[in-house]
Amino acid sequence: MSAVVAPDLTEGVDENLMAPVRVAVLGAGTVGGSVVRLLHERSDLYAARVGRRLEVVGVAVRDTAKERDGIDPALLTTDAEALVDSADVVVEVMGGLDPARGLIERAMRRGAQVVTANKQLIAQEGVALHALADECGVGLDYEAAVMAAIPVMAVVREALAGDVITSISGVVNGSTNFILDMVARKGVPFEEAVRKAGELGYLEADPTEDLEGLDAAAKIVILARTAWGLPVTLDDVRRQGITGLTDEDFHNATGTGRVVKLVASAWRSGPAASPKVEVAVRPVALPQDDPLAMARGGANVVVIEAESAGTLRLHGAGAGGDETASAVLADVLRAVRRVGP
Numbered sequence: 001m002s003a004v005v006a007p008d009l010t011e012g013v014d015e016n017l018m019a020p021v022r023v024a025v026l027g028a029g030t031v032g033g034s035v036v037r038l039l040h041e042r043s044d045l046y047a048a049r050v051g052r053r054l055e056v057v058g059v060a061v062r063d064t065a066k067e068r069d070g071i072d073p074a075l076l077t078t079d080a081e082a083l084v085d086s087a088d089v090v091v092e093v094m095g096g097l098d099p100a101r102g103l104i105e106r107a108m109r110r111g112a113q114v115v116t117a118n119k120q121l122i123a124q125e126g127v128a129l130h131a132l133a134d135e136c137g138v139g140l141d142y143e144a145a146v147m148a149a150i151p152v153m154a155v156v157r158e159a160l161a162g163d164v165i166t167s168i169s170g171v172v173n174g175s176t177n178f179i180l181d182m183v184a185r186k187g188v189p190f191e192e193a194v195r196k197a198g199e200l201g202y203l204e205a206d207p208t209e210d211l212e213g214l215d216a217a218a219k220i221v222i223l224a225r226t227a228w229g230l231p232v233t234l235d236d237v238r239r240q241g242i243t244g245l246t247d248e249d250f251h252n253a254t255g256t257g258r259v260v261k262l263v264a265s266a267w268r269s270g271p272a273a274s275p276k277v278e279v280a281v282r283p284v285a286l287p288q289d290d291p292l293a294m295a296r297g298g299a300n301v302v303v304i305e306a307e308s309a310g311t312l313r314l315h316g317a318g319a320g321g322d323e324t325a326s327a328v329l330a331d332v333l334r335a336v337r338r339v340g341p
């Protein structure tokens with residue numbers, strides 16, 4: 001029997017013939033730290049995959065004196081604008097609306113490809129940013145903005161491009177799911193579970209983002225826009241968070257064999273010729289065997305219904321440094337392929 005020889009991925013690729021692609025990373029926190037470290041660790045692998053070297057030309061932060069594992073301190077800068085001006089690909093992982101939006105616009109106007117993980121920015125400004133990206137002839141990718149490691153954007157945008165999506169529903173916020181899971185499975189009183197999630201750092205700096213369903217709303221808006229190509233906004237979301245829930249609500253759900261989850265959903269309504277999209281985020285008491293009821297702890301689950309494909313279910317990590325970086329890095333490699341010689 002002949003031995004199986006692993007394929008040489010670098011065969012036929014001479015990345016030395018092309019100039020390296022200059023990558024700027026804006027932010028070196030939970031996500032940015034993982035992105036920079038993995039770009040370094042997988043440098044040869046990525047060069048083989050895209051036929052070009054990727055060179056991290058700098059990492060923008062607020063505090064350059066802070067100790068950061070796996071990042072060369074010489075790369076750190078507080079001058080994000082100058083860094084953006086020096087890059088072919090700009091990776092925005094600083095979060096917030098400002099200065100992230102201005103930096104992304106600046107990058108596009110200078111012809112750089114943009115990758116971001118910023119769900120609030122894309123939910124609020126995505127339509128305008130896409131228009132600018134088209135005008136500038138650059139790409140704007142944000143797989144990580146929706147459910148981190150779970151490649152749901154790629155499924156909705158690419159894998160189902162020839163199908164007709166009828167609905168998307170999911171448990172898309174790990175923090176609230178952690179809280180609801182503690183109440184349902186461990187019998188912890190609701191208020192205590194919220195306090196525990198805060199102590200463990202599972203809630204955003206502003207906990208209303210999670211508890212009032214704003215984070216989930218941003219994600220379902222981005223998915224709905226991508227699935228149906230309609231300019232869905234955050235104002236279209238009928239939103240109810242989990243802060244209004246009482247121990248009685250949980251007691252009633254348990255009594256009927258159900259489990260309470262914060263569900264984000266979007267579905268097509270109206271006549272086929274002029275379809276509309278309905279979007280909602282609300283707590284729902286689900287039967288135990290519902291796929292969304294099975295999301296445990298901080299996990300995310302999404303169920304997509306399409307006319308021909310039927311029901312698709314994706315399940316995995318909706319947060320975390322390396323997990324989110326996995327999606328960011330896929331977008332970076334897509335962006336690198338668009339960069340000219």
Ligand SMILES: NC(=O)c1ccc[n+]([C@@H]2O[C@H](COP(=O)([O-])OP(=O)(O)OC[C@H]3O[C@@H](n4cnc5c(N)ncnc54)[C@H](OP(=O)(O)O)[C@@H]3O)[C@@H](O)[C@H]2O)c1
Pocket residue numbers: 026027028029030031032060061062063064066078080092093094095096098099117118119120144145147148318319320321324
């Ligand atoms: N964490 C996750 O699991 C996750 C999952 C999916 C998507 N995301 C998204 O990914 C983005 C980053 O999240 P994260 O958790 O990594 O945030 P983070 O840990 O708070 O890190 C933010 C980073 O950005 C830097 N930064 C913030 N404002 C800046 C400014 N004005 N100028 C220069 N640098 C600035 C910070 O610098 P300093 O370090 O000096 O303070 C820090 O390095 C957000 O949009 C978030 O919604 C996160």
